Amino acid sequence: QSALTQPASVSGSPGQSITISCTGTSSDVGGYNYVSWYQQHPGKAPKLMIYEVSNRPSGVSNRFSGSKSGNTASLTISGLQAEDEADYYCSSFTSSTTFVFGTGTKVTVL
Amino acid sequence: EVQLVESGGGLVQPGRSLRLSCTASGITFGDYAMSWFRQAPGKGLEWVGFITSKFYRGTTEYAASVKGRFTISRDDSRGIAYLQMNSLKTDDTAVYYCSKGGQLVRSGRFDYWGQGTLVTVSS
DSSP states (O other): OOOBBOOSEEEEOTTOOEEEEEEOOTTTGGGOSOEEEEEEOTTSOOEEEEBTTTBOOTTSOTTEEEEEETTEEEEEEOSOOGGGOEEEEEEEEOTTSOEEEBOOEEEEEO | OOEEEEEOOEEEOTTOOEEEEEEEESSOGGGSOEEEEEEOTTSOEEEEEEEOOGGGTTOEEEOTTTTTTEEEEEETTTTEEEEEEOSOOGGGOEEEEEEEOOSSGGGOOOOEEOOOEEEEEOO
C-alpha cells in the first residue's frame, strides 16, 4: 500500500486560508468516506482534527474543515493562526482493511 | 478524562522481542477498537495494526511491514492493549503510539492517543 500524496509544505500569513491536499486511489481515499486528518506539533502525539472526511471532533476549532472529491481529500485551515504551525497528516481506510497515511505536510505561518 | 499510557519501550537487539502495553482509563475500554502507530525518527506516521472490540470479534489487522512478526491483543478486564513485537529489525526503531478507535474501526476516528514510547533496535 503506497502512502497517500501530500505537499511537503504549505505556508500562509496569519488570517489567511490554506488548503492541504491528500491524493490516493480508488482503493483508499476514493473508495471510502473514511479519511482523517491529524495535527502533530514537534515532540507531541498526533491530534485528530477531522474524521470521516468532514467531521470535527468536539473541541476542534471550526476553522478546520475537510472535504473530498474523487481520489483527493483536502483539509482547509481558515483564519490561520500561529498555533496552527505544525505537521499535518491525512489517513484513509483501504480496501485491504488497513489504514494508510499521507506523506505529511509542514504548515508554516509566515 | 481519557488517558492512554504506553510502556515497555527501550533498547533491544535485532532479532529479539519486546512487548508494549497501553493502559487506558476514563473509557469503557471494551467498547472500542484500539490501534498502534509508529513514527521513525524524523519520519512520518505509520499505522501498525488494530484490534476491534469483542463485539466485532476482536479481529486484528496489520500493516504489511509487521505482519507475521507483530501481534496485538487486549485485556478488557484490565483496560490494556498489547503490542507483541518479535524478530525485531533496525527499521522498527520508532516512537510507538497507541490510540483509541471508534466503535467501528474503519471510520479512522482515532481520537485519543498516548504520549508514545521509544523502541530502539540496535546491536
